[in-house]
Structures are given as structure tokens and as C-alpha cells.
Amino acid sequence: xxxxxxxxxxxxxxxxxxxxxxxxxxxxxxxxxxxxxxxxxxxxxxxxxxxxxxxxxxxxxxxxxxxxxxxxxxxxxxxxxxxxxxxxxxxxxxxxxxxxxxxxxxxxxxxxxxxxxxxxxxxxxxxxxxxxxxxxxxxxxxxxxxxxxxxxxxxxxxxxxxxxxxxxxxxxxxxxxxxxxxxxxxxxxxxxxxxxxxxxxxxxxxxxxxxxxxxxxxxxxxxxxxxxxxxxxxxxxxxxxxxxxxxxxxxxxxxxxxxxxxxxxxxxxxxxxxxxxxxxxxxxxxxxxxxxxxxxxxxxxxxxxxxxxxxxxxxxxxxxxxxxxxxxxxxxxxxxxxxxxxxxxxxxxxxxxxxxxxxxxxxxxxxxxxxxxxxxxxx
Amino acid sequence: xxxxxxxxxxxxxxxxxxxxxxxxxxxxxxxxxxxxxxxxxxxxxxxxxxxxxxxxxxxxxxxxxxxxxxxxxxxxxxxxxxxxxxxxxxxxxxxxxxxxxxxxxxxxxxxxxxxxxxxxxxxxxxxxxxxxxxxxxxxxxxxxxxxxxxxxxxxxxxxxxxxxxxxxxxxxxxxxxxxxxxxxxxxxxxxxxxxxxxxxxxxxxxxxxxxxxxxxxxxxxxxxxxxxxxxxxxxxxxxxxxxxxxxxxxxxxxxxxxxxxxxxxxxxxxxxxxxxxxxxxxxxxxxxxxxxxxxxxxxxxxxxxxxxxxxxxxxxxxxxxxxxxxxxxxxxxxxxxxxxxxxxxxxxxxxxxxxxxxxxxxxxxxxxxxxxxxxxxxx
Numbered sequence: 020x021x022x023x024x025x026x027x028x029x030x031x032x033x034x035x036x037x038x039x040x041x042x043x044x045x046x047x048x049x050x051x052x053x054x055x056x057x058x059x060x061x062x063x064x065x066x067x068x069x070x071x072x073x074x075x076x077x078x079x080x081x082x083x084x085x086x087x088x089x090x091x092x093x094x095x096x097x098x099x100x101x102x103x104x105x106x107x108x109x110x111x112x113x114x115x116x117x118x119x120x121x122x123x124x125x126x127x128x129x130x131x132x133x134x135x136x137x138x139x140x141x142x143x144x145x146x147x148x149x150x151x152x153x154x155x156x157x158x159x160x161x162x163x164x165x166x167x168x169x170x171x172x173x174x175x176x177x178x179x180x181x182x183x184x185x186x187x188x189x190x191x192x193x194x195x196x197x198x199x200x201x202x203x204x205x206x207x208x209x210x211x212x213x214x215x216x217x218x219x220x221x222x223x224x225x226x227x228x229x230x231x232x233x234x235x236x237x238x239x240x241x242x243x244x245x246x247x248x249x250x251x252x253x254x255x256x257x258x259x260x261x262x263x264x265x266x267x268x269x270x271x272x273x274x275x276x277x278x279x280x281x282x283x284x285x286x287x288x289x290x291x292x293x294x295x296x297x298x299x300x301x302x303x304x305x306x307x308x309x310x311x312x313x314x315x316x317x318x319x320x321x322x323x324x325x326x327x328x329x330x331x332x333x334x335x336x337x338x339x340x341x342x343x344x345x346x347x348x349x350x351x352x353x354x355x356x357x358x359x360x361x362x363x364x365x366x367x368x369x370x371x372x373x374x375x376x377x378x379x380x381x382x383x384x385x386x387x388x389x390x391x392x393x394x395x396x397x398x
Numbered sequence: 399x400x401x402x403x404x405x406x407x408x409x410x411x412x413x414x415x416x417x418x419x420x421x422x423x424x425x426x427x428x429x430x431x432x433x434x435x436x437x438x439x440x441x442x443x444x445x446x447x448x449x450x451x452x453x454x455x456x457x458x459x460x461x462x463x464x465x466x467x468x469x470x471x472x473x474x475x476x477x478x479x480x481x482x483x484x485x486x487x488x489x490x491x492x493x494x495x496x497x498x499x500x501x502x503x504x505x506x507x508x509x510x511x512x513x514x515x516x517x518x519x520x521x522x523x524x525x526x527x528x529x530x531x532x533x534x535x536x537x538x539x540x541x542x543x544x545x546x547x548x549x550x551x552x553x554x555x556x557x558x559x560x561x562x563x564x565x566x567x568x569x570x571x572x573x574x575x576x577x578x579x580x581x582x583x584x585x586x587x588x589x590x591x592x593x594x595x596x597x598x599x600x601x602x603x604x605x606x607x608x609x610x611x612x613x614x615x616x617x618x619x620x621x622x623x624x625x626x627x628x629x630x631x632x633x634x635x636x637x638x639x640x641x642x643x644x645x646x647x648x649x650x651x652x653x654x655x656x657x658x659x660x661x662x663x664x665x666x667x668x669x670x671x672x673x674x675x676x677x678x679x680x681x682x683x684x685x686x687x688x689x690x691x692x693x694x695x696x697x698x699x700x701x702x703x704x705x706x707x708x709x710x711x712x713x714x715x716x717x718x719x720x721x722x723x724x725x726x727x728x729x730x731x732x733x734x735x736x737x738x739x740x741x742x743x744x745x746x747x748x749x750x751x752x753x754x755x756x757x758x759x760x761x762x763x764x765x766x767x768x769x770x771x772x773x774x775x776x777x
Contacts, residue, residue: 057614058614074701075613075702076613076614076702077614079745080615100722101722101724101725122507122510123505123506123507124505126502126504126505127499127501127502127505127535131535132724156506158507208587218601232458233456233458233459234454234455235437235456322453322455323455343479343480345480346480
């Protein structure tokens with residue numbers, strides 16, 4: 020019944036924002052609040068009810084889903100034509116006036132269509148007697164709740180972390196001189212499925228030699244060579260929840276430049292993990308890693324953030340990065356789960372990244388992934 | 399140099415809409431116009447230049463990309479902090495006044511952030527002397543161009559169709575009583591990669607027995623049984639382009655009800671394919687399939703549309719479905735590629751769907767996928 024507690028929590032935020040209704044169109048948010056896993060759907064959260072809107076394709080699945088909940092907790096509405104028209108019809112029927120929308124996820128097109136639908140549907144006498152319905156942009160209303168994982172979520176991610184770590188400990192079996200990046204990526208994907216994940220959480224990265232200097236390289240037909248550093252960044256979705264892990268495997272002796280990258284990134288990773296505890300701002304965790312790299316003369320070589328939240332999505336709040344105007348940097352809290360993934364990249368030479376997933380605890384953090392940080396393969 | 403022709407075509411539309419600039423934020427559209435394949439990026443199309451905006455992670459890849467184009471055709475701008483701030487900076491620098499945005503893809507949050515950034519950045523004297531910059535919602539500006547595939551695109555999809563068809567012809571090797579849906583799906587995914595696709599184009603559907611009545615079921619642990627119809631819906635991405643194919647495999651003798659579904663869906667599929675030629679409205683192609691199913695008393699059992707465009711995305715224009723207010727239904731043209739996928743679903747009994755990909759030609763259509771329509775396995 021975790022979804023009922025989540026619905027209550029979000030409904031309190033909706034009430035606090037003086038909204039009569041919240042239209043939830045971002046699917047991971049719909050899933051969070053209902054358990055619905057379809058590829059289309061929407062939720063209209065009213066003061067006293069929660070309407071799950073699905074089309075023909077998902078009517079049966081949605082009915083099965085709510086059968087396990089107390090009667091009336093979630094009500095299914097089938098969408099006859101388009102979602103937007105159906106949402107407008109519901110809001111008219113309910114005479115909702117201040118209607119929250121998810122500004123980060125609703126497109127300008129859909130916003131405009133709903134706005135004019137609501138305006139068109141307000142009969143003249145009602146317009147005279149009360150305010151016209153208005154769509155209110157809300158930001159991160161459900162995402163803020165999702166940052167703090169509940170027991171069920173922690174359990175899913177902990178188990179996912181355990182399973183992805185088992186694969187990480189076997190990386191030496193996947194990597195060898197002469198093997199192609201894309202071949203290794205396909206084998207990792209198979210291993211991820213075989214480990215009980217429903218699928219990889221994102222497109223697996225296998226970047227070797229010069230390609231390892233591209234933080235988000237896609238696997239190519241390049242064959243690994245002695246001396247290469249190879250960045251392997253992969254994850255899986257377990258019971259709907261994402262885990263994410265990176266290790267860099269060294270084939271044979273590293274060059275002096277690469278050796279320095281390994282040492283600096285390992286220290287940066289250690290410093291960031293040590294900085295994680297309730298009350299610390301994400302930007303301070305990022306600074307812990309970044310300062311180490313700067314001290315090693317690698318400040319410019321670390322161009323991305325130190326981490327990101329994981330959960331129903333592979334990238335979610337909190338963002339663990341430099342303080343930036345307009346972006347949230349609220350102190351981390353127990354129950355948050357995010358990656359710690361410093362890296363350093365030297366074009367032409369190669370790159371190193373080490374990534375683990377951590378759960379913020381009452382007084383520090385718990386590592387949810389566990390594999391040797393540095394993997395050197397003697398040739 | 400296909401991208402240069404595409405840029406010219408879209409720039410003409412931008413000019414016709416009296417826009418000084420078009421901000422392209424939908425990644426498949428960025429890819430279409432530049433060849434850029436990163437997971438983040440944006441394009442600002444100006445009257446005389448095209449700025450590809452990428453962050454640190456993709457700077458190297460973007461430089462490599464434009465190296466193959468005539469000098470200056472596309473210029474790279476590196477994004478120092480957020481994309482929206484960088485886009486606003488460019489638009490200010492260029493003194494753009496009427497700025498098109500992609501309303502279907504830009505979120506309300508980003509629209510608001512860009513709007514206020516542009517307003518804040520306009521110095522008071524300039525505001526007095528000229529109009530404030532305004533963001534203009536555009537719809538389907540690039541999508542309309544993308545509907546008509548050029549020679550390079552047709553070749554990629556034709557080859558993808560050939561490769562996915564080879565897998566479809568071997569479906570009897572994957573399906574047998576006692577095998578699990580999720581196990582078959584994983585094997586299909588491996589076969590898709592082994593056939594040279596970069597990855598499956600969507601989550602492979604294997605839906606057996608009663609599950610086959612759910613048009614978008616996800617593979618479960620259910621084991622196939624004698625008498626089952628099993629819907630297998632799968633696709634791959636070949637050189638960036640999606641193909642999509644469905645066959646329904648019958649294990650052992652079908653029930654009388656299933657037999658009727660197979661016959662009706664095969665006829666509906668045949669009627670829809672026969673209806674495809676330039677000048678015909680998508681709703682008429684849909685009606686060709688739907689009328690057959692209605693004649694068989696299966697109108698209610700066919701709850702989805704007859705097809706959808708494929709290309710850089712697995713669902714794109716044109717939509718082959720019933721005429722609906724507000725949705726486009728312009729006649730199909732040579733060079734369009736879409737699926738034809740009628741189905742019929744009887745809850746409790748099972749479902750049947752047959753899907754092929756077609757290219758509209760000068761006087762009809764070419765089937766890009768080719769496998770036996772009905773696959774009956776004797777037990």
C-alpha cells in the first residue's frame with residue numbers, strides 16, 4: 020500500500036498550493052502514485068479522489084492494478100479519444116478552478132490545448148459567476164517526494180545494486196585485447212537481463228582507449244588494445260527501479276598519464292562518498308570530488324557533475340553538481356539515493372570514471388554497489 | 399550531404415513563417431538536421447547559419463561531425479552551463495525578434511525560462527526602439543519534412559526491413575509450449591542485435607494466450623501453452639532508423655473464435671495495404687482495415703489505429719487512424735513510410751495482430767517487411 024501513503028503526501032502538497040486539482044502527465048510520476056506501468060496514461064488528483072486515465076490498450080491492466088487497492092482509492096477513467104480532451108472533460112465535470120500542471124513535463128502544445136479547451140468549455144453564466152479555470156505551473160511537486168525513497172523503494176534499489184555489483188566484479192571476463200566495444204556492450208546487456216533486471220537502465224557504455232576520453236561515448240566497433248583504459252558504464256532496472264555503476268578497466272600497464280588519472284579519480288570518489296551525510300548540500304559533495312581533481316591539475320578534465328539521483332528514472336533529483344543559479348541545492352536527507360561518479364578525461368589519452376550508488380543514512384551513507392574500484396588486467 | 403538539403407528545406411519553412419530564428423530542442427529533429435547523435439543538444443537555425451549547441455560531453459564528437467561538412471554549414475557552440483541560458487545568450491547576441499520554438503516538445507518550464515531570460519536581457523533603449531523578442535509556438539515544422547524520407551533514409555529503412563523480416567521468418571524457432579514470454583523476448587532482443595541493429599526499437603512484446611488480448615502487454619513469466627495465439631511485436635534501429643513488425647504465432651489448433659480473428663485480421667491487413675497510394679487520406683487507409691473488422695463483428699475488438707510513421711523515431715507522422723478533430727489527416731505522399739498493423743483482441747480468448755512497414759510509391763506502396771502472415775505450428 021506504499022502508493023496510498025505517496026498519494027496522501029502529494030495531496031497535502033497540492034492542498035498547500037491551493038490547487039483544486041493536479042494533472043500528472045509525467046509517466047514515472049503516474050507510476051509512483053499508482054503503480055501503473057503502461058506507456059501512456061495520466062492522473063488527475065482531486066481533493067477526494069484520484070482518477071487514473073488510460074486508453075483502451077491499458078484498460079484491463081489498470082483494472083487489475085486497482086483491484087489490489089481499497090475500493091475507491093484510485094478510480095479508472097477510460098480515454099475515448101485524446102488524453103488532453105479527456106483531461107479537460109474531467110476538469111470541467113469536477114468544476115476545478117485552480118488546476119496544477121507539471122510544467123517541467125507538459126509541452127507548450129498540450130498546455131495551449133488544455134487552456135483553450137477549458138476556456139471553451141466554461142458556460143457564460145459560470146464565467147460571470149466565478150473565475151475562469153486557470154492552469155497553474157507547478158515545479159517538482161512529485162519529484163520532491165520521490166527524492167526520499169520509502170522502504171519498498173530502498174529494498175528494490177538495494178537488491179538492484181547487489182545484482183549489478185555481481186556483474187561488475189566479473190568485468191575482467193568481458194574485457195580483453197582484440198574484443199570489440201559493441202560486442203562487450205551486448206554481452207553486458209545479456210548479463211544484465213540474466214541477472215534478473217527487466218532491461219538495461221540506459222544504453223550501456225563501453226569506451227576504450229581514446230574513446231574513453233568521451234564521457235558519453237556509444238560503443239563502436241573499435242577493438243581493445245593493450246594499454247587501453249576502458250570505461251564501462253551500465254545499469255539495470257529492477258522492479259521498476261534503476262541502478263547505475265561504472266568501472267574503468269586497465270588492460271596491461273597504464274601510461275604515466277593514465278596512472279595519474281586512476282589515482283586522482285579514486286581519491287575524488289573517496290572524498291565525495293566521505294562527504295555524504297544529512298544536512299550537506301549537493302554542491303558540497305560535488306566540491307569534495309572536484310577539489311581533489313583540481314589539486315591534481317585535472318579540474319578542466321572533469322566536465323560533468325559528480326552524480327544524480329536514481330529511482331524510477333535513471334536521472335532524477337537530487338542533482339549532485341556545482342551550485343548554479345536557478346537550480347536546487349537543498350541539503351541531502353536520509354532516504355535519498357544518488358550516484359557518485361567523478362571522472363577525468365584527457366582527449367587523445369583516455370578517461371577514467373568510477374561510479375557507485377549511495378543511500379543517505381542518519382549519519383552518513385550506505386554504498387549500494389560494491390566492486391573493486393580499480394581493475395588492472397595483467398596481459 | 400543529405401543534411402544540407404534538409405536544412406535548406408526547413409529554413410525555407412522558417413522563412414515562410416516570418417521567423418528570425420528557430421530553436422530546435424527535440425533531439426530526433428536535431429539529428430535529422432545535423433547528423434548529431436548525442437543524448438543532449440539543441441539547434442538554433444538562423445537565416446544564414448546553423449548553430450549546433452552541445453555541452454562538454456559532446457564537444458569532441460560534434461567537431462568530428464562537422465568536419466565532414468562544408469566549412470561554416472554548421473557551427474558548434476559549447477554550452478557552458480544550462481542549454482536554456484546558452485540558447486537565450488545566442489538569441490540575444492543575434493538580436494532575433496520572432497523566435498520559433500517547437501511547441502510539441504518544449505516544456506512549459508523551459509518556455510517560461512527562455513521567455514523571461516529574453517525579456518530580462520533586452521536593454522531598455524532597445525525595448526523602446528524595437529519590439530521585445532517573442533517566442534512563437536510552431537507545430538510540426540520539421541516533422542512535416544521528416545515524413546517524406548530521402549534516398550538515404552529509405553535505404554536505411556529498407557535494409558532494416560530486410561533484416562527484421564529474416565528474424566520474423568524464423569519465429570517458429572523461438573516459440574514453443576513451455577517457453578516463457580520473457581525468455582522469448584530476451585532471445586528476440588539478442589537476435590535483433592546479432593542482425594546488425596544497434597538495439598531494439600522499443601520494448602519487445604511477447605504476449606501469449608490471454609495476454610495476447612492486451613495490445614501492449616509486457617512480456618511476463620507466463621509459459622506458452624498449446625492452443626495459444628502469441629503476438630510478437632518487435633523492431634530494431636538500423637543506422638538510426640526504426641523498423642517495426644508483428645506476427646502472431648498459433649501453437650497447435652486454434653479455437654473457432656481465434657480462427658475467426660486470424661482470418662479477419664489478415665483480410666483487414668490486406669485491405670489496408672491495398673488502399674495505400676498517393677492522394678489517399680490516412681483515415682481512408684484506417685477505414686479500409688476497420689471496415690473489414692466491423693463486417694466480421696470485430697469493430698469493438700480493434701481499439702487502436704491502423705498504423706504510424708516510422709523513421710528516426712518509432713512513432714512519428716503520419717498517424718494512420720480515424721479522423722479526429724485537431725489531428726492532421728493530409729493525403730499520403732510518395733516517400734512516406736508507415737506501419738500497417740490491424741489487430742483484434744477478445745479479452746479472455748486472445749488477440750491477433752499483423753504488422754508490416756510500407757513505403758508509399760508513385761502508384762501504390764512497397765512492402766518493406768516480408769514474412770508469412772500467418773504462422774501455425776503443429777504440435
